Amino acid sequence: MQGTDSPTGLQQSTPDGRPIQELDQVVIRFAGDSGDGMQLTGDQFTRTTALMGNDIATFPDFPAEIRAPAGTLPGVSAFQLRFSSFDIHTPGDAPDVLVAMNPAALKVHYKALKPNGILLLNTASFGEVELKKAKWAADPRRDGSLDGYRVIEVDLTERTKEALASTTLDNRGKDRCKNMYALGILYWLFHRDMQPTEKALAQKFAKKPEIVEANLLAMKAGHAYAETTEIFQTAYQVPPAKLPPGTYRNIMGNQSLTLGLVAASQKAGVPLFLGSYPITPASDILHQLSGYKNLGVTTFQAEDEIAAICAAIGASYSGLLGITSTSGPGVALKGEAMGLAIMAELPLVVLNVQRAGPSTGMPTKTQQADLLQAMYGRNGESPMVVIACSTPADAFEVGYEAIRIAAEHMVPVMVLSDGYIANGSEPWRLPDVDALPPITVKFAPAITDGSKFEPYKRDEKTLARPWAKPGTVGLVHRIGGLEKQDVTGNISYDPDNHQHMIDTRAEKVARVADGLPPMQTLGERTGDVLVLGWGSPRGAITAAVMRLQKQGHKISAAFLRYLNPLPKDLGELMKGFKKVVLPELNKGQLAMMLRAKFLVDVQSYSQVNGQPFTSQAIEDYMSKLLKEIR
Amino acid sequence: MTGVEQPKLTKKDFKSDQDVRWCPGCGDYAILNSVQGAFAELGKTLHGTVIISGIGCSSRFPYYMETYGFHTIHGRAPAIASGVKISNPELDVWVVTGDGDAMSIGGNHFIHAMRRNVGLKILMFNNRIYGLTKGQFSPTSPQGKVTKSSPMGSVDYPFSPIALALGAGGTFVARGVDILGPHLQDMIKRADAHTGTAMIEIYQNCNIFNDGAYKGFTDKEVRGERMLELQHGKPLLFGANKDKGITFDQNFQPQIVTGADLGKAFVWDECSPSPAPAMALATMDEAHFPVPIGVFRRQEKPAFERGVLAQIEKAKAQKPADLKGLLYAGEIWDVQ
Ligand code: SF4
Numbered sequence: 015m016q017g018t019d020s021p022t023g024l025q026q027s028t029p030d031g032r033p034i035q036e037l038d039q040v041v042i043r044f045a046g047d048s049g050d051g052m053q054l055t056g057d058q059f060t061r062t063t064a065l066m067g068n069d070i071a072t073f074p075d076f077p078a079e080i081r082a083p084a085g086t087l088p089g090v091s092a093f094q095l096r097f098s099s100f101d102i103h104t105p106g107d108a109p110d111v112l113v114a115m116n117p118a119a120l121k122v123h124y125k126a127l128k129p130n131g132i133l134l135l136n137t138a139s140f141g142e143v144e145l146k147k148a149k150w151a152a153d154p155r156r157d158g159s160l161d162g163y164r165v166i167e168v169d170l171t172e173r174t175k176e177a178l179a180s181t182t183l184d185n186r187g188k189d190r191c192k193n194m195y196a197l198g199i200l201y202w203l204f205h206r207d208m209q210p211t212e213k214a215l216a217q218k219f220a221k222k223p224e225i226v227e228a229n230l231l232a233m234k235a236g237h238a239y240a241e242t243t244e245i246f247q248t249a250y251q252v253p254p255a256k257l258p259p260g261t262y263r264n265i266m267g268n269q270s271l272t273l274g275l276v277a278a279s280q281k282a283g284v285p286l287f288l289g290s291y292p293i294t295p296a297s298d299i300l301h302q303l304s305g306y307k308n309l310g311v312t313t314f315q316a317e318d319e320i321a322a323i324c325a326a327i328g329a330s331y332s333g334l335l336g337i338t339s340t341s342g343p344g345v346a347l348k349g350e351a352m353g354l355a356i357m358a359e360l361p362l363v364v365l366n367v368q369r370a371g372p373s374t375g376m377p378t379k380t381q382q383a384d385l386l387q388a389m390y391g392r393n394g395e396s397p398m399v400v401i402a403c404s405t406p407a408d409a410f411e412v413g414y415e416a417i418r419i420a421a422e423h424m425v426p427v428m429v430l431s432d433g434y435i436a437n438g439s440e441p442w443r444l445p446d447v448d449a450l451p452p453i454t455v456k457f458a459p460a461i462t463d464g465s466k467f468e469p470y471k472r473d474e475k476t477l478a479r480p481w482a483k484p485g486t487v488g489l490v491h492r493i494g495g496l497e498k499q500d501v502t503g504n505i506s507y508d509p510d511n512h513q514h515m516i517d518t519r520a521e522k523v524a525r526v527a528d529g530l531p532p533m534q535t536l537g538e539r540t541g542d543v544l545v546l547g548w549g550s551p552r553g554a555i556t557a558a559v560m561r562l563q564k565q566g567h568k569i570s571a572a573f574l575r576y577l578n579p580l581p582k583d584l585g586e587l588m589k590g591f592k593k594v595v596l597p598e599l600n601k602g603q604l605a606m607m608l609r610a611k612f613l614v615d616v617q618s619y620s621q622v623n624g625q626p627f628t629s630q631a632i633e634d635y636m637s638k639l640l641k642e643i644r
Numbered sequence: 645m646t647g648v649e650q651p652k653l654t655k656k657d658f659k660s661d662q663d664v665r666w667c668p669g670c671g672d673y674a675i676l677n678s679v680q681g682a683f684a685e686l687g688k689t690l691h692g693t694v695i696i697s698g699i700g701c702s703s704r705f706p707y708y709m710e711t712y713g714f715h716t717i718h719g720r721a722p723a724i725a726s727g728v729k730i731s732n733p734e735l736d737v738w739v740v741t742g743d744g745d746a747m748s749i750g751g752n753h754f755i756h757a758m759r760r761n762v763g764l765k766i767l768m769f770n771n772r773i774y775g776l777t778k779g780q781f782s783p784t785s786p787q788g789k790v791t792k793s794s795p796m797g798s799v800d801y802p803f804s805p806i807a808l809a810l811g812a813g814g815t816f817v818a819r820g821v822d823i824l825g826p827h828l829q830d831m832i833k834r835a836d837a838h839t840g841t842a843m844i845e846i847y848q849n850c851n852i853f854n855d856g857a858y859k860g861f862t863d864k865e866v867r868g869e870r871m872l873e874l875q876h877g878k879p880l881l882f883g884a885n886k887d888k889g890i891t892f893d894q895n896f897q898p899q900i901v902t903g904a905d906l907g908k909a910f911v912w913d914e915c916s917p918s919p920a921p922a923m924a925l926a927t928m929d930e931a932h933f934p935v936p937i938g939v940f941r942r943q944e945k946p947a948f949e950r951g952v953l954a955q956i957e958k959a960k961a962q963k964p965a966d967l968k969g970l971l972y973a974g975e976i977w978d979v980q
Pocket residue numbers: 665666667669670671672701771775776849850851852853
């Protein structure tokens with residue numbers, strides 16, 4: 015915990031006289047068995063903290079298996095959150111506090127804890143069997159493994175059982191409340207308000223009042239325990255962050271992406287149709303959208319990935335906004351259908367919430383290695399608009415933008431998100447609904463004077479073809495995957511026409527760049543190093559570059575939302591720096607694209623271990639580089 | 645749409661201006677003719693009809709119809725058509741596919757369209773061969789079929805598309821033949837009247853790569869003896885003089901009855917609550933029994949798209965759309 019010299023110093027104290035120290039940020043990691051409710055615990059701490067006005071960023075780290083054997087290393091589920099009194103960009107690198115519900119959670123996570131960090135252990139789970147399951151040769155509490163940490167041992171299981179003695183829950187039910195006991199302890203330690211959790215649980219388990227009661231009892235008991243036993247000498251306080259004025263809501267990436275799509279559909283006045291097949295980590299998009307039927311959203315859980323995109327194409331053909339949500343393996347299956355949408359020149363949005371590949375890879379871990387697949391993963395010359403979101407809140411704008419581009423330009427659009435954005439959360443400053451950019455959709459009008467409808471007659475500016483809804487009088491026409499003559503849409507094998515159509519489809523995508531805003535930079539537009547980023551590394555890059563700027567380095571950062579077409583001023587921007595570096599969670603895919611397109615010596619900083627970048631790693635990398643070029 | 649009573653369209657009105665490019669003598673011509681005739685008689689409009697196809701000879705079909713048409717990708721027509729029908733249930737949506745397209749590469753979409761009972765009409769042209777790729781065996785080719793990819797005869801066992809459709813819960817499953825125009829038109833009209841998924845398997849002669857595949861029972865000379873026309877409420881009789889009948893033993897094995905036993909012929913009920921009789925007919929050995937045509941099964945069940953739409957309407961009535969309310973939901977707080 016980085017204590018600041020708070021203006022109030024140590025004047026505040028707890029009712030029993032223990033000092034309350036003011037901090038500017040704290041990183042907490044909850045870790046336990048997947049059945050221990052760590053995600054729920056982290057989520058509750060997050061909500062409370064957001065409501066208390068702190069900036070916050072979260073990183074849930076799910077185990078690969080739904081229910082790996084209890085107490086084993088693969089079964090460990092974790093949730094990291096960072097909250098602060100200033101604007102933050104990442105869920106933090108090393109935690110200040112680690113809550114380990116069992117020896118397995120300890121084993122997986124203790125090395126990440128900061129020196130002198132607080133380690134809260136549930137002693138009830140440190141029996142011989144549990145230690146063996148977690149592959150500890152000896153009890154780590156006794157052999158010096160935990161030296162250098164502030165170890166707090168509490169028998170959470172027994173304490174919770176005592177606190178719930180008066181309830182009707184059986185032992186198993188009582189045991190399941192121990193996470194709330196731990197939460198209560200942390201609420202005391204960080205001076206958090208318990209009310210938001212009371213409210214949230216009452217809502218969540220509205221039909222099971224006995225569960226609500228037990229959980230709250232456990233939480234309050236934990237709070238009281240921390241207060242009375244003096245396991246901590248100090249309590250801590252993190253004052254609210256000075257965020258830009260507005261109304262905020264804490265949001266997860268998949269949720270925000272979904273809201274962006276729905277908002278765009280409402281603005282455009284065209285209903286959404288989602289064709290989807292469940293896949294980690296994109297399934298939440300399907301879940302969320304199935305709950306928005308009142309907003310005219312149709313969701314179709316298809317028989318497979320291919321049917322999912324095909325149904326969406328059918329929907330777009332009928333005049334709805336067809337979208338399909340998936341992850342990399344699903345995109346691989348959808349390739350041919352994307353080609354059809356490109357050929358038929360229909361609006362379509364393909365959402366790829368990337369995960370660690372190849373093949374099944376590590377479904378619950380994050381990666382950005384599907385960029386080249388998005389760009390080139392189809393047969394023939396089949397360019398597609400590709401845009402990426404970079405934070406949970408940013409996903410709203412990207413979802414909105416995807417629909418705008420697809421509908422206004424009559425093109426398929428690929429949106430790249432990733433597991434880290436999808437499941438992470440941050441406070442989102444809610445947009446003014448009336449100020450959202452307009453989306454203009456024109457359906458081709460009926461023809462009643464007998465003239466022939468031309469399905470590939472193009473808009474001069476965007477080259478978009480008309481969107482003709484079946485059912486409209488006078489617009490009957492035939493389209494398909496075969497090459498067609500421009501304007502008439504008739505099948506054509508004419509060589510000049512084929513060349514012309516391929517050029518036109520490429521030009522159509524290129525023209526999307528005409529309407530894009532100039533690139534923003536974090537820092538000066540010239541200097542020693544430009545760190546380029548796309549997608550989820552944005553937060554870590556921002557934090558690292560800001561720190562280096564404070565140290566006086568001539569380093570700037572810029573982030574790419576539009577990957578195809580690229581912003582028109584990107585080439586110019588890169589020329590203003592001695593070195594351009596691109597950290598990405600793949601083997602240098604965007605770096606390769608930029609090198610090829612601009613002949614600029616973009617240096618790739620690659621990481622492919624399934625984890626997000628830490629800002630420290632990026633700072634270290636850039637520091638070294640800055641030294642080299644000086 | 646114009647509010648004016650339109651004169652009923654003729655068969656010719658359904659013909660597009662594109663040259664038909666099937667091989668001369670191909671059974672597809674006769675089917676196209678039957679579809680155009682039936683559509684005219686049904687009083688369909690051009691703009692209210694959408695024809696969606698996959699890939700294969702049959703899938704060229706939409707280009708020749710003066711309706712909305714979408715020639716898509718191999719096997720996927722039922723999935724695309726489902727998206728169309730769910731998005732706009734008022735449209736009249738037809739799928740044209742073949743034995744390779746629907747039974748092989750698109751088998752999954754075919755069975756799930758059947759299962760969901762989406763209001764699609766699927767015309768499956770079965771020529772028991774791959775035509776467009778120039779003659780390889782298909783999932784409906786008889787075992788031992790000698791083709792370019794099976795010079796020693798195919799080892800594969802074929803399956804019956806009708807049995808597959810029945811097994812997948814098809815609510816309207818029928819069979820017609822390219823050259824039996826009036827019967828085929830009747831099947832098309834009956835499929836049109838069905839609310840859920842309707843599937844017609846159409847025996848189609850590919851005179852280039854599998855000529856005469858159905859000759860053994862569709863030729864005029866043998867037709868009476870070798871084919872069995874299913875008629876709802878009537879006994880299963882065949883033979884030039886309708887002097888043979890089909891009945892089932894207690895194991896649902898079909899048996900041929902004649903003479904005094906003719907009265908034991910099974911009375912066909914296309915709406916039978918059990919798919920068993922239809923399944924027994926669909927899997928009857930062609931070599932020893934007549935080949936059934938007509939409606940194997942018809943069941944009234946609400947169509948999928950209506951259910952989807954009803955949920956949307958219900959949700960809208962319960963909670964009117966409110967974008968601001970949607971975004972400003974959950975726990976929100978103000979920062980001054
Ligand atoms: S190859 Fe066979 S099915 Fe195809 S058009 Fe020619 S005759 Fe017809």
